[in-house]
């Protein structure tokens with residue numbers, strides 16, 4: 457056997473690995489997974505039937521153009537079908553955006569702490585991450601982000617609401633920021649949690665994109681729609697960005713099962729909105745209860761809450777697990793807790809209360 461190994465791109469060295477939220481251990485003391493911002497509900501009405509029907513033909517390749525889903529989305533958002541690009545989850549689409557815009561020597565600007573996929577996919581592209589710290593209120597510092605733009609900047613992520621803090625940027629500040637970004641820099645509005653927003657001052661990215669050719673909106677079926685396991689997300693962007701996304705897509709990446717499930721989920725929107733409403737109600741209950749216990753909780757517009765625990769992060773996550781819920785620790789920084797079913801939230805609140813008594 458040869459002593460040498462295949463040469464790999466230098467950019468791959470030191471890429472942080474994506475840490476998925478831990479599952480609840482089967483048969484163990486842990487009963488609920490509140491670590492990945494998933495939807496706790498079973499499939500929406502009609503979705504299982506569509507998926508089962510599509511499964512009968514998985515010997516065939518899926519529709520590579522995702523034509524049915526694209527038409528449905530174009531209609532739903534009132535945008536041309538040519539402005540929609542689907543992908544293997546919105547992380548897949550985000551990676552395609554980097555492939556389409558950024559390489560060695562280029563810069564990608566985003567807030568930090570934010571979605572942990574950003575540094576990974578940026579590094580894979582060969583570009584350099586420029587991380588702009590959140591404000592002390594855990595919110596995107598849009599002025600500092602605009603100041604961070606250089607001749608090398610190719611792409612900027614704005615995660616709204618921000619994962620893992622749940623905080624939002626509002627219309628006036630976001631428009632002021634977009635006005636400062638040069639037209640040849642792509643701004644990606646990552647709206648994975650759009651459906652959970654109740655603050656009327658948070659703009660819908662689809663409205664902002666309409667007269668701004670350098671704005672691209674990212675949405676996903678993984679969170680509110682409950683299809684995390686099927687891997688389907690999409691972007692809404694002007695040509696030539698949408699066309700570049702079609703060029704960089706993994707051929708046949710979105711399975712027919714995922715396409716049919718997404719279409720059926722869009723058609724079950726009333727039921728979806730009911731479920732989202734229940735989760736928003738639970739969110740209010742969880743935040744209020746935590747504050748009553750004495751915790752500082754940033755205002756969240758997503759389906760999760762953030763506790764900045766610093767060096768007590770790991771201990772808190774362990775304490776939660778002891779009570780029966782898995783949460784998502786970010787070592788040395790804080791813990792993100794998904795708002796789940798009522799029973800799970802109750803267990804979490806009890807864990808938080810007990811922990812608070814000990815410190």
Ligand SMILES: *Cc1c(COP(=O)(O)O)cnc(C)c1O
Pocket residue numbers: 493544545546547548571615619646648675676677678679684687688689
């Ligand atoms: C969960 C999440 C996504 C969605 O990822 P998928 O690949 O669509 O499952 C995208 N952006 C953010 C900020 C997220 O938290």
